[in-house]
Amino acid sequence: MVNAIGIIPARYASTRLPGKPLVDLGGKSMIQRVVEQARQANLSRVVVATDDARILDHVLGFGGEAVLTSPDHPSGTDRVFDAYQQLGVPVDCIINIQGDEPFIHPTQINALVELFANESRPQLATLVKPVVSAEELHSPHMPKVVLDRQGYALYFSRHPLPYQRQHPPEAWLDHHRYLRHIGLYAYRPDILAEITRLPPSSLELAESLEQLRWLEHGYRILTAETELATLGIDTPEDVERALIQLRIKN
Template identity: 50%
Template sequence: MRILGVIPARYASVRFPAKALATIGGKSMIQRVYEQVSKAGLLHDIVVATDDVRIESHVLEFGGNVVMTSTEHRSGTDRCYEAFVKNGASFDYVINIQGDEPFIHPEQIDQLAGILNGDIQLGTMVKVIDDPEVLFNENVPKAILNTHNDVLYFSRQTIPFLRGVPADEWLSKHRFYKHIGIYAYRTDVLALITRLDVSPLEKAEALEQLRWLENGFSIRAVVTGHESHGVDTPDDLATVTKKFLSEP
């Protein structure tokens, strides 16, 4: 399977404008993401997909591959599709790697890439929840899997509901999964899902991936032991900088 890694990187952000260019220990966030992704062994090519010439110029400066994409895209998925089309090469899958995870583990990318066999339509990643604050945090999407690790549903609510079990015992009674926002798309499926209208479940939960499930596509999940460390705000940036760069 030939796999293209795409790192969407917008310039505009309500909570953290220009965060792709924010400095972390002498390197920009987008450079750190690119360097981590480059360590993955199962990708055949990597490209940053951006909508801003400042990010484009910066990626070229540090020697990365970059493609300009539309400012009108509604999601990273749409940006990935344009990057795939403009790349011009033949790929079986595209993996969408978040541009705001500067310390993503390359093993996670290879773990997801490793399940892509031509039959899988879409793939993503989940992690077992071990923290009650995460379990009941509506800003952390949860996933329910079937026995084949296909996703049955995503929700901001804590799912499944454990009837008759006190909330402080839920983690000891059931295995819950948080969703980690890295996606793999079979390229023919990627073309189809970018043409879908926003779905009722997607509107209700504000989760794009529900559109795919609601339209009958299947999403295979892999379970990772690595935590995700996304940067949505300047405070998040300070946290990850301290966590990963403060130790000698």
């Protein structure tokens, strides 16, 4: 049995949607919906890591667990490590669950937990999903990933990879099975400690993708595949889409 904990980084500040974790989605805050989804997965604990007392109080108010972290962390990964250090519990893996994905499915979390059931536990793990439309394929907001034959990530990019020089872009999906990256991460505790000490890398700065820092420094990222779509909330328009999805679901 894998001893895994879920940590949800949740910042109050957001350029496009201030106070994003507290946004109301059909009578519950976004962060409450994320916590409730995560609690259905095979996790021993689900903890919100936040830089703001308003989010902390709100999570504690609905019966969740939360810790207050430094407001100066440059990334969610750093915030997750801060929270893990405060918890001080031995675990096999730590799952970094995005605080702005209220429809994250427990099976997606479990897919990463299961990768750590083998004695040779991966250093890092993340989710991938088949690309199903040209819009997804060519959107720079949906990073793509190429894998080796063992399912380890070779590279992540906001551009479709591979480039098919023999076919026009509108026909690329007919000739190759593309994968997009889903931003759910799992770490071995010792590896999480190491990667938070790494300086930003040139590939990371070029693509604005933190996981490239880890690859560039020689770490290996194992992937699990999901068929389920996710919906990240970044703008007021995304909130409207989420409310529509909730109405359909109910």
